[in-house]
Amino acid sequence: MSRPIVIENASLFGDTVASLLIEDGVITAVSTGTLEAPADAVRIDATGLVALPGLVDLHTHLREPGREDAETIETGSRSAARGGFTAVHAMANTTPVADTAGVVEQVWSRGREVGLVDVYPVGAVTVGLGGTQLAEMGAMANSKARVRVFSDDGKCVHDPVIMRRALEYAKTFDGVISQHAQDPRLTEGAQMHEGVVSAELGLAGWPAVAEESIIARDVLLAGHVGARLNVCHLSTAGSVEIVRWAKARGIDVTAEAMPHHLLLTDESVRGYDPLFKVNPPLRTQADVDAVRAGLADGTIDIVATDHAPHPDEDKDCEWAAAAMGMIGLETAVGIVQKTMVDTGLMTWRDVAYRMSALPARIGRVEHEHGGALTEGEPAHITLIDPADPWVVEPTASASRSNNSPFGGIELPGRVVATLLRGVPTHLDPRFEGAFA
Amino acid sequence: MRHLLSTQDLSREDAILILDTSAQMAATQEREVRKLPTLRGKTVVNLFFEDSTRTRISFEAAAKRLSADVINFSAKGSSVSKGESLKDTALTLQAMGADAVVVRHWASGAADRLATSGWMHGSVLNAGDGTHQHPTQGLLDAFTMRRHLVADPAGADLAGLTVAIVGDVLHSRVARSNVYLLHTLGARVVLVAPPTLVPIGIEPWPCEVVHTLDQAIESYDIDALMMLRVQRERMGGGGAAYFPSTEEYSRLYGLDGDRMRRLPDHAIIMHPGPMNRGLEISAEAADSPRSVIVEQVANGVAVRMAALYLLLAGEEGDQ
């Protein structure tokens, strides 16, 4: 049995100062006054810190099995814990692809063994992400891994009939299709956002319409068959408009925004540094503003990371040869604070909703994650110091990969402790004494 | 100059210095002894990730006439079959002691990467990177225009000239190099292409765009008409072709004798080569006295000599 923990004087959701008692992995007491705690309890002084329910990432690439040179479930879990996450959804584009019950159970049990975050495998929509034949979604849903999120992420389910069938079929087990919206024909050879910068740099363009046309089609399909649709990494102003329209029509659609799409624009590509190469690509300032506004008004439901580790050799090369994607678990909270909280667009309570409660609900893990900070809830807690600026140093990440585009950028706050079922999975050195 | 990566980096003064230096280099090429001792002891590597015999021999001639040692390094590879990485190649060149690397690459930005990644210390001269830039081509075009169209070329820019560039602007590093350089030198630039071959996002470019060659000839007093090569893979027939057929392209954008005669008398005709005779340019136009296409090749050597001189002469680290 681990010792009880008292978190003293934390700012719950950034608006209510209270202390929490954690015993046997559960929050057993919450008090705005003095809190009766056992004598042997570990005391954490959380004055000035924001306490949120453990964060849930709906979009993480852990790379295992297959690309353990880029990331493993263990290193990815550690990185997630450092970033304040207590649960991650591991994308299906591994080798082999997570398109069978066997693979998703393997990922799920390895996540359990590591024990730093709850790893929920995402199942592939189509066999081998090939886009032509539905994967055995039922088998994955009924496996130990209890898969509820299905995605061919990295590839778009572009065939409208396959997409329709997937949406319909997933209803059987209350699943959601999480679509990587990218028209493949409109993006053949695409290297970056199509616009002023791509014209000048001579890089093949990835037009906004290639994302928007798929989202438009998919929301109509989801509405038609009455199914749940989640839009992965929404990146354009037009996509925000389409999702807003769909929600107004009552279509059951949710959407993700990524930290990099909240902070960076295609101007970053000018140096041809492949660290800025990502799919969908960095867009214009107008798109960034629209995504921020969409997240603030709830058109975009959640922030997810699209943490996409790649070994150095896949980024240390010419732009066109480089892999797409960037790591992002450890910088997500800092970027959301910088772009949404410190700008007054969101409160910490909104952050908790969009990075914990809602992603847990979309992933249908709300019985295990994303709860309130109240008595009887599992003690998944993220403590954030919102006034501890730090400069991102990619090689200091717990991820096996270093491909962060945020190196050298100062972020205003950081995650100082993460508790999974009452057990610290990440602790800032300032608290190490308390647990000694 | 430390590197020559893009004509966008060149100020008017830089550009005129290169053109004036090129003129002196061109003068030496009319002598009996065309070799100069200038870059004795310097090593120039021609690093070609993409076949281009013309460009390679032009740079090779330029370097050799300045007495530099030339190493030709042909590194085949594409985005599909990567072959040796750019980084390892750069480290190899660094170990060999390359003072300058002339790089031709299929990927836009490859020259920038070589110059800024810290993999090697030598000067980088971009000899064409993907669909981005080919600065010495722009410079040799500007040099050729100045020679023919400016009365007193030494020290002069191209103010007052109108240059039309016709063809596949979207995929053309030649067009990009020329648009920025010619604008910097004071010329007016008109791009002529079907909308499918004009990049989205072209609005900030310092040029005008029209969609047929006849319209360009009617609306502008063209001093120089530059025809771009039509690449085989963009041609009609396939599902993603940029125009319906080569015949239609030729009808709307090809330079034939008739269109040539409607140009002002002094106008020159240019082409970066190699030409598709009968497609973007007819034999009559290509071989006419107005054509300076062969001279462009000769000027290419002089301009590349100037670029190598300006990159390699001077103290280590001299800007």
Place this chain on the structure above:
Amino acid sequence: MTGTIMGAPDIARALTRIAHEIVERNDGAEDIVLLGIPTRGLPLAHRLADRIAHVEPSFDAENSCGALDITMYRDDLFKNPTRTIGVTSVPQGGIDGRVVVLVDDVFHTGRTIRAALDAIRDIGRPRSVQLAALVDRGHRELPIRADFVGKNIPTSRSERVDVRLEEVDGEDAVILRKGP
């Protein structure tokens, strides 16, 4: 001694004397080509040509003068900031079989002249090459000597000799300055 060493009249007299010496040495002015080394060797070459024409009316001053830029032949190209390449122009008829008189303002280490000799080799084969300098300040680093000198000025290595000419600087003067 620093300050103005030669004024305009001194320079004029020195050039007149050199012109006479050139004609005398070569038994006339036939076949003589004056190649000025930019920047200030160039006006000096023209002035010498005019004076020679005064002595030898058959001498075509206009078509016996040229410029010889030696930048690309220097042995210190990589030890100094990048130099702009100047114009090289050889009078019609070239230099083959003729007498080339190199003209420079200050004759110092001899390295400029060595470069000039290399440059000449690439443009033709003169019968002979002679050197005229307005000022010889000594400190030779190569076994090269001048044929015609306006004035010998003993200097220390740290001093600077500035030749100023009407055509370039708006006045004629030779000034000796203290080194840095």
